[in-house]
Amino acid sequence: MIAEHNLQLDPQKNLHHFLSIEGLSRKHLTSILEATHSFTNVAEQSVKKVPLLRGKTIVNLFFEPSTRTRNTFELAAKRLSADVLNIDINTSATSKGESLLDMLHNLEAMHCDMFIIRHAYSGAAHFMAQHVAPHISVINAGDGCHEHPTQAMLDMFTIMQHKSGFALLKVAIVGDILHSRVARSQIHALNILGVEEVRVVAPKTLLPTAVETLGVHVYHHLDAALQDVDVIIMLRLQHERMQGALLPSQGEYFKNYGLTEQRLALAKSDAIVMHPGPINRGVEIASSIADGTQSVILQQVTYGIATRMAIMSMTLGRMPNHSSHPSTTE
Amino acid sequence: MYDVNVLLNTMQQQLMTYFNTIAPAKEVIMIGIHTGGLWIAQHLHQKLQLPQALGSLDITFYRDDFTQIGLHPEVKPSQLPTDLDNKHILLVDDVLYTGRTIRAALNELFDYGRPASVTLAVLIDRGGRELPIAANIIGQSIHLKKNQHIKLQGPDQLRLEILEKP
Numbered sequence: 001m002i003a004e005h006n007l008q009l010d011p012q013k014n015l016h017h018f019l020s021i022e023g024l025s026r027k028h029l030t031s032i033l034e035a036t037h038s039f040t041n042v043a044e045q046s047v048k049k050v051p052l053l054r055g056k057t058i059v060n061l062f063f064e065p066s067t068r069t070r071n072t073f074e075l076a077a078k079r080l081s082a083d084v085l086n087i088d089i090n091t092s093a094t095s096k097g098e099s100l101l102d103m104l105h106n107l108e109a110m111h112c113d114m115f116i117i118r119h120a121y122s123g124a125a126h127f128m129a130q131h132v133a134p135h136i137s138v139i140n141a142g143d144g145c146h147e148h149p150t151q152a153m154l155d156m157f158t159i160m161q162h163k164s165g166f167a168l169l170k171v172a173i174v175g176d177i178l179h180s181r182v183a184r185s186q187i188h189a190l191n192i193l194g195v196e197e198v199r200v201v202a203p204k205t206l207l208p209t210a211v212e213t214l215g216v217h218v219y220h221h222l223d224a225a226l227q228d229v230d231v232i233i234m235l236r237l238q239h240e241r242m243q244g245a246l247l248p249s250q251g252e253y254f255k256n257y258g259l260t261e262q263r264l265a266l267a268k269s270d271a272i273v274m275h276p277g278p279i280n281r282g283v284e285i286a287s288s289i290a291d292g293t294q295s296v297i298l299q300q301v302t303y304g305i306a307t308r309m310a311i312m313s314m315t316l317g318r319m320p321n322h323s324s325h326p327s328t329t330e
Numbered sequence: 331m332y333d334v335n336v337l338l339n340t341m342q343q344q345l346m347t348y349f350n351t352i353a354p355a356k357e358v359i360m361i362g363i364h365t366g367g368l369w370i371a372q373h374l375h376q377k378l379q380l381p382q383a384l385g386s387l388d389i390t391f392y393r394d395d396f397t398q399i400g401l402h403p404e405v406k407p408s409q410l411p412t413d414l415d416n417k418h419i420l421l422v423d424d425v426l427y428t429g430r431t432i433r434a435a436l437n438e439l440f441d442y443g444r445p446a447s448v449t450l451a452v453l454i455d456r457g458g459r460e461l462p463i464a465a466n467i468i469g470q471s472i473h474l475k476k477n478q479h480i481k482l483q484g485p486d487q488l489r490l491e492i493l494e495k496p
């Protein structure tokens with residue numbers, strides 16, 4: 001596993017790829033959060049662009065459906081002045097039987113600089129990172145049930161905008177933990193940033209085995225889990241990944257695990273409600289909560305752009321053998 | 331060694347001429363470049379009692395050496411007070427050397443709007459320009475060797491330090 005963790009860092013321990021939160025240090029995460037903060041301003045310029053990645057070509061390789069993630073990656077790349085290539089997998093040669101590696105080498109031959117990949121297989125981004133040319137960076141935009149690290153970072157940034165520091169926070173993650181790569185990345189990030197407590201809340205059928213080893217407290221009753229929490233993260237039921245009957249019905253699920261106004265009242269009065277989207281109203285969250293004053297769901301989307309700008313420029317900006325900063329340009 | 335307060339007074343005198351000839355003080359938007367330029371701008375802004383809020387500019391995203399040195403992790407967001415269209419901008423930096431910082435700052439300013447004019451005020455002009463850029467208001471012009479580096483220390487007590495590389 002050690003070799004795999006080091007895969008995303010260059011010899012100076014700077015980010016070269018961004019594959020998983022697991023294996024990163026608190027310093028890595030805080031520098032991403034700091035850089036994100038500075039990129040939030042770009043949206044306020046009348047020309048919403050900075051020239052950082054001018055001349056770089058970034059390829060969006062989405063083997064699974066996505067709207068928010070793919071669009072915010074594309075906007076982030078464009079606001080950094082990079083050129084973006086969106087590969088439509090359904091009409092590409094992959095559907096004619098081309099292997100992932102052959103596709104990769106063809107894109108390399110077109111002088112691309114970064115691959116952003118989403119794939120149904122866990123480890124797909126790591127696999128790519130192991131096989132790309134050394135100047136190319138790979139960013140994981142979600143791999144199977146493993147990780148979705150840029151989502152976790154935008155969630156951390158959203159929390160940071162509403163709470164003063166991570167140390168005293170109690171966070172509840174509610175729903176389909178078993179299939180959620182978002183939850184895995186969030187749990188790692190929250191623990192690395194040193195929150196007081198991470199709670200996961202789900203029926204037994206939607207929890208991975210030995211989930212406690214990730215550093216979380218397990219709850220099966222939502223009411224108990226919401227007591228005194230500062231942050232509530234709701235997750236979508238991932239029907240597309242479910243095999244077999246894990247739940248009696250959606251109605252039954254909402255009755256036991258849906259976030260309603262009565263339940264939200266159990267959390268701290270200034271608790272924020274988050275959701276990585278897409279939301280299913282009336283399945284995991286009541287409409288009045290999703291649109292309510294404590295919801296920061298749309299802010300998550302906005303911050304997703306600045307977060308991805310930060311991660312893209314941190315991975316692409318540093319060339320091998322140039323780790324130090326001259327003090328000024330004057 | 332140079333007394334920063336004396337240099338600030340010299341700049342203040344030149345700025346009075348600027349207010350009388352180019353733009354009245356009440357219309358001027360002063361913008362300091364992170365970090366040293368902002369310290370100088372804060373002092374001038376207070377001395378001159380300018381009514382428009384002080385702005386700050388971090389040029390990291392506009393540097394021309396990004397691919398060599400990467401993203402500086404402690405980049406501060408730029409804070410520009412208003413829409414810059416048709417405004418008279420007074421850009422302030424501590425040391426003018428190659429001109430590359432000012433090139434980057436101008437590019438960033440123009441992504442916020444189309445100012446009526448941009449005037450450059452610097453505490454020290456040390457020569458050594460690599461671009462066709464000149465300051466309008468200068469605390470002091472000095473000559474330094476290539477291996478010498480002048481740095482403004484602050485923010486509490488502003489002082490200039492000359493460092494020499496072996």
